[in-house]
Structure formats: structure tokens, C-alpha cells
Amino acid sequence: MSSLTVLCPNARRCKVPITPGKLLREVLETACLMQGYDTDHYELQFHGKHVDESLTFRLSGLPNNACLDMVLSTRKTGAMEVEIALDVQGVRKTKAFPATTTLSELLAGFSKEFQMDLSNPGEGKYASVTYLSKQWKGDAVLSSSTLKSMGIYSGGAVLRFSTCELSEEEKKAIDNLVAAVEERRKQLTQVYEQKKIENQQRIDMEARYQKELEEQQRIEEEKQRIQEEERRIQEKQRETEKNQRALNAQRMETDASVEGQNSRDQGSSEIERLEATLRILNSSLQSGRSDSLVDHLLSERGTLRTDVEMEDLTVAANTPYNPPVDFSNFKFPDKKIEVSYAVEEEKIQEEIDVxxxxxxxxxxxxxxxxxxxxxxMEETDEAVYETTAQDIKILQRNLKxxxxxxxxxxxxxxxxxxxxxxxxxxxxxxxxxxxxxxxxxxxxxxxxxxxxxxxxxxxxxxxxxxxxxxxxxxxxxxxxxxxxxxxxxxxxxxxxxxxxxxxxxxxxxxxxxxxxxxxxxxxxxxxxxxxxxxxxxxxxxxxxxxxxxxxxxxxxxxxxxNAEAAGNDNEGPPPQRRNVEGLPKWFKK
Missing domain, CATH: 3.10.20.90 (Phosphatidylinositol 3-kinase Catalytic Subunit; Chain A, domain 1)
Known part of the structure; x- marks a missing residue:
């Protein structure tokens, strides 16, 4: 069976069964009742174009299983009047009626114009109204059908009046059809009331969310405004500080040049001091003599002191180092070292004449x-600073x-x-x-x-x-x-x-x-x-x-x-020991 799909404003899709002779107005009413919308405020569109609700599906030009959009109507403004032209046996008269007027009321209104009772044409005959090849006949159908339900809610339309005879079976069929339509309308009305409440709740929720969103946007805009104001204040402060620093820099420029000269002199003096210290150390190492430079140059942590005066270093270089006497490993040398301990008279220094x-x-x-x-010099190979096997051998030989x-x-x-x-x-x-x-x-x-x-x-x-x-x-x-x-x-x-x-x-x-x-x-x-x-x-x-x-x-x-000592033992008595009182213990043995 053919059907049309209606896309409602709540993003729901309603599938409505359709026949070739069914009015598109009925499709709109069914979709509105199923989703809780008012038919008088909405219309159908296909690909953005308005669809005439007074046409049947056969005459609308819509394809089978088409998808229509239900949108708010700008053409419908509530209870509108339409111009109806009624054709009775070739005589046509026009009169204005509201869109909610039923066909029975319409015939009663035209009865005075035609000076005849159009609702009761005679015994055994029934009134019939034809519009766009569709016929409404029988009192029950005429009393339940309105101009709006026929798709006539604005402008004008031409209706044709005629009479017809109905058999008992046709009467029963019409009564059953009206009853079925009424029953379906009641069911859809119940669904409509429920959906209407849901739609209203959704509208209220959307309005509340929209209000909260607007309030949040207002708060964000207020925060941005405050931040922008603070940023401008900070920029002004930074600009003021920058100007102040520039003024201070100009004031201190002269003092900085003087202090820079003093710092350069101080730095060069420290370098000169270090070089003189190294020169004294090199002189001490090259001379091979023992002095007291270590006690003056090194701190308790083993670092080089920088608060030593040059006069103290000169005195320390000329002061011999007196280590504590340790006779634990004392031994006499193999060969005698002849050293003259005679006190020589100090020679009188003479001027050097070279x-x-x-x-x-x-x-x-x-x-x-x-x-x-x-x-x-910059491209010196790093291998020069590496310790090789030959360096280890030389170091081992020196230690040995x-x-x-x-x-x-x-x-x-x-x-x-x-x-x-x-x-x-x-x-x-x-x-x-x-x-x-x-x-x-x-x-x-x-x-x-x-x-x-x-x-x-x-x-x-x-x-x-x-x-x-x-x-x-x-x-x-x-x-x-x-x-x-x-x-x-x-x-x-x-x-x-x-x-x-x-x-x-x-x-x-x-x-x-x-x-x-x-x-x-x-x-x-x-x-x-x-x-x-x-x-x-x-x-x-x-x-x-x-x-x-x-x-x-x-x-x-x-x-x-040992052999010489053993040979000398037989030559005479052992030597007499001297009096060792007062001598050290190691010398008494």
C-alpha cells in the first residue's frame, strides 16, 4: 500500500497510508493528531515548496512514498472566510462562509438564495456535493465534513450540488465509514492530547535551556568584558613600568659605566692574582724544595683559597715545611752519603757582573x-685528552x-x-x-x-x-x-x-x-x-x-x-753494650 512520510518539527517521522483519492488535508490532519500539533498552524512542503492540501494524492503530482516536511504556516491565520460558488442545475451563486462551516450548514445557507431546501431535496433523494471529482453524499457525511477538511481554508472554490438515491446497503456503508472515521478520530485525539502535553513540556524545556544559555552567554560576555578591562589596566601598568624603567636606565647609565669599569678592573685583578699564584706554585714545584704553600693555599675542604695576600704566599714559599718525625720505617742506606755538616761561614754576596x-x-x-x-686550536682532536694504555704504563712505572x-x-x-x-x-x-x-x-x-x-x-x-x-x-x-x-x-x-x-x-x-x-x-x-x-x-x-x-x-x-758478621764473631768477644739509659726505645735494640 502506498504511503507518505511526514517529517514533523519534533524530528519524528509519521508514516501515513494513502490512496489515490485521499486529500492531502487528511494526511496533514493525521500527522498533526499523531504528534500533537494543531492543523490550523502547519502546512506541508515538498522540497521547500508549498503543497496544496485541497488536492488528492492523484492530482498532487507527488511520487509514491514521498517525504513531506511539516512546517509552520504563514498562510493560515485562524478562522478565515472563503468564497464558495455553488452550482445548482446550471445556476451558480456565490456566498462567503467560514472555513469551519460544514457542508450541511453550507447547503442550508444557500437554500435561501435558491429558494429551495437543498438539505432535503425530496422523498427518497439525498443531497450530494462534488468538489474536484470527489463526491460527498448522505446526511451523515455532509454534517461531518467541513470546508477546512476538504482543503478549502482560503480564497474561493466552486462546488456542484446534485441529488442521488441511496440503497439500504449504501446507507449502511456510509454509516459504517462515518463511524470508523469518528472512532479513528477519537483515538487520534487521545494521542494528540498526550503528544501535545509532551510537545509543551519540550517547548518549556527548550525555553528554559535557551534562557540558561542566554544567561550563561551574558555571564561569559561579562567575564570577557571584565578581563578586557583588566587587560587594558595591566597594559597601562606595564607601559608605565616600562617608561619608569627607561627613566631609571637613563639615570643609571652613567653609574653603570663607572661600575662596569670597576668590575672589569676587579675581574682582571682576580685573573692576575690567580696567575701569580700559579707562577709561585710552578716555581715551588720546579725548585723541588719543601715549603708551606699547601697550608696557606688549601682550605679545610681541599679547595683553593682566594683570600690569601701575595705577601703571605711569598713568605710561605720561603718557609720550609716541618713534617712530624716518623721513624717507624727508618733504615740505614746501603751506601754512605757524604754530607758536610760543617758550619761554613756565610759568603758575602757579590754583585752579578755578566x-x-x-x-x-x-x-x-x-x-x-x-x-x-x-x-x-679549536679543531683539536678530543683523542688528545683521552688516557691511553701507554699513559697507564708510564704512570704505573712512576708509582713503582x-x-x-x-x-x-x-x-x-x-x-x-x-x-x-x-x-x-x-x-x-x-x-x-x-x-x-x-x-x-x-x-x-x-x-x-x-x-x-x-x-x-x-x-x-x-x-x-x-x-x-x-x-x-x-x-x-x-x-x-x-x-x-x-x-x-x-x-x-x-x-x-x-x-x-x-x-x-x-x-x-x-x-x-x-x-x-x-x-x-x-x-x-x-x-x-x-x-x-x-x-x-x-x-x-x-x-x-x-x-x-x-x-x-x-x-x-x-x-x-750476614756472612761478614758471622765471620767476625770468632775473632774476639762480642762488643760491650753502651749505657742505653735515656735513649729512645727503638735505639736500645
Missing amino acids: SPPESRQAVIFDRILSEEKRKE DQASGQRAFVPKRFVDAKNRERKLNAYQNTVIRFILSENRTIQAVFYSKESTNSIFDFVESMLVSNSIKYDLVFFLKEKLTRDKFKNLIDSGLAPKSNLILRFGETISKEKFGTIFKEGFLKEVTLDEADILSKEWLSVNSGFVPYNPMVHPESQGSQFKR
Whole structure:
């Protein structure tokens, strides 16, 4: 059986059975009753176009099983009047009636116009109304059918009146049809009331949700407005703070430049202090003597102290270290070490008079590495810093040598004299570089046996006038003093050293002519200066500190000494023991 599907506003689909002669108005009424909607306020549409409800399904042009949309009507405005033209045996008269008028009432209204009773045409005859090839006949049908149910609710329509005869069977069929339609209408009315309540509840719920949504949107808009206001206030505050910081930066610009200069001076002084400390440590290690530097430089945690004055370090370097006496592993050496303990008269120091080199090879250069050399230093292979198997073997051999013997018990003065003698033999020549401002450096060569006074003589020979004041300073601001009795080895300057040549003011390249003699210094590059330094120091040899050791006694010498002692036992009585009272316990055995 054919049917039409009606899509209601509540998103429900109503499937309505259809016949070719069924009015589309009946389809709309059935769908509205099934879903609880008022027929007077809705209409049917197909693909967005209005569907004429007065047409039958055959004449509507709709396809079978079509889907229609039920939407609110803009054409229906409640109880409207329509113009009805009634054709009675070729005579047509027009009159206005409400859309809710039944066909019986319509015939009664036209009876006066035609001056005849149209409702009762005569004995055995019944009134019949035809509209669009559909016929309504019988009193029961005429009294239950309205213009609206026929699809006539606006405009005008032409109805044709006629009479007909009905048999008893036709009367019963009409009565049964009217009763069935009425029964179905009652059932649909009950469903309509229930669905109407549900629709009203849904409408109320949607209205409540809509109200809550609008309230929530209003709250969100209020929050956004407050946040926007706070953001504008914060932007104003940030702008004010930015302007204030700019003003403070302008005020502190002058102070910052002064403080920056002081901080740079302080940083450079710390670096110079550290370099001087390392220089003193290197000098102490190279000399091989025992001193008290460790007690002054290291804290209780083993870290390097930074609050030590240079005067204290100098005193500590010249103060011998007195370890606690430990005779637990004391033994006499295999060979006798002849040491003269006679107190010699102190020799009177004499001025050092050593002829200087024929040429000091004085040059000046910029101590800036070239781009190629800098890249070469940066691209050093990391394998250089890795410990290889050969390094482990050398370390093991050194530790084995240290464990195989003990340091000889000899005076420190004797060790210092030996180390000084070895340095004099190893370091014959010395190169000194004088560091100036703006990365400028002066290099000169000396004999290691020359006195420190020769350094000052060389500097004064470069200056234009002897009235120019200057200082020779180590990196930790320790000044080099003029001394005619100390050579360069005793002063810790051999074989290479850097001294800061400091004047009262910073010397730029333009002022060099006012300080140094013109043509006295030769301008070279850093690489050329390194080559001159290597050539002058090529006559030097390596310095090995003097380390007197006592090696363990071999097994053969022990057997020999035991045999000699056993042979001497038969020669005479054993020697008498001396009085050992007052001697240490280890010496009484």
C-alpha cells in the first residue's frame, strides 16, 4: 500500500497510508493528531515548496512514498472566510462562509438564495456535493465534513450540488465509514492530547535551556568584558613600568659605566692574582724544595683559597715545611752519603757582573692569533685528552719507582743548592715578554745568569727619557724589584716569563712615539716572535729536580753482610753494650 512520510518539527517521522483519492488535508490532519500539533498552524512542503492540501494524492503530482516536511504556516491565520460558488442545475451563486462551516450548514445557507431546501431535496433523494471529482453524499457525511477538511481554508472554490438515491446497503456503508472515521478520530485525539502535553513540556524545556544559555552567554560576555578591562589596566601598568624603567636606565647609565669599569678592573685583578699564584706554585714545584704553600693555599675542604695576600704566599714559599718525625720505617742506606755538616761561614754576596748578549733582538708585535691558528686550536682532536694504555704504563712505572725507595734524610739547603746548580746548567738563555696595552707586546732575550737589574736597564734604554716612570708587574700585581745580587733563575724568570710594563696612563699606538725611541723596536708578527724565541731557547736543556732516594737493600747484599758478621764473631768477644739509659726505645735494640 502506498504511503507518505511526514517529517514533523519534533524530528519524528509519521508514516501515513494513502490512496489515490485521499486529500492531502487528511494526511496533514493525521500527522498533526499523531504528534500533537494543531492543523490550523502547519502546512506541508515538498522540497521547500508549498503543497496544496485541497488536492488528492492523484492530482498532487507527488511520487509514491514521498517525504513531506511539516512546517509552520504563514498562510493560515485562524478562522478565515472563503468564497464558495455553488452550482445548482446550471445556476451558480456565490456566498462567503467560514472555513469551519460544514457542508450541511453550507447547503442550508444557500437554500435561501435558491429558494429551495437543498438539505432535503425530496422523498427518497439525498443531497450530494462534488468538489474536484470527489463526491460527498448522505446526511451523515455532509454534517461531518467541513470546508477546512476538504482543503478549502482560503480564497474561493466552486462546488456542484446534485441529488442521488441511496440503497439500504449504501446507507449502511456510509454509516459504517462515518463511524470508523469518528472512532479513528477519537483515538487520534487521545494521542494528540498526550503528544501535545509532551510537545509543551519540550517547548518549556527548550525555553528554559535557551534562557540558561542566554544567561550563561551574558555571564561569559561579562567575564570577557571584565578581563578586557583588566587587560587594558595591566597594559597601562606595564607601559608605565616600562617608561619608569627607561627613566631609571637613563639615570643609571652613567653609574653603570663607572661600575662596569670597576668590575672589569676587579675581574682582571682576580685573573692576575690567580696567575701569580700559579707562577709561585710552578716555581715551588720546579725548585723541588719543601715549603708551606699547601697550608696557606688549601682550605679545610681541599679547595683553593682566594683570600690569601701575595705577601703571605711569598713568605710561605720561603718557609720550609716541618713534617712530624716518623721513624717507624727508618733504615740505614746501603751506601754512605757524604754530607758536610760543617758550619761554613756565610759568603758575602757579590754583585752579578755578566756581559749581556750582543743583541737583545728587541721586537714588538700584536698578541692576536691569526684566523687559521685559532681554527686549528679549536679543531683539536678530543683523542688528545683521552688516557691511553701507554699513559697507564708510564704512570704505573712512576708509582713503582716511588714505592721502591724512600726520600733520603738530607738537609733542605743541600737540595736547594743541587736544584740551583741543575737550573744553571739547564737554563742558559731566557726570553722575557713585556705586555703593553691594546694587545701590544715587546720581546727581548737575556742570559739566565744576568741580574734583574739588566731588565730595568733594557727598559730604560727603550724609553725616550729617563724621567718616565714605569713599573714591572707580575699578573697578580706583584712588582719586580731592581736587584743586582739575584739572577733571573733566582727571581723565577727563567726560561720564559711575561711581565706587565705599566705606565701612569694607557698608551695607544699613536702615543708609542712619545714613549719609546723610534727605530729601536722591530715590528714583527706573533709567529715570527715565536720563531725568534725558539731559536734563542734551543740551547737550553730539560731541568730534572734533584730527588735523593734510598733504595731497598738487595738480598745478595744482605747475605754478604750476614756472612761478614758471622765471620767476625770468632775473632774476639762480642762488643760491650753502651749505657742505653735515656735513649729512645727503638735505639736500645
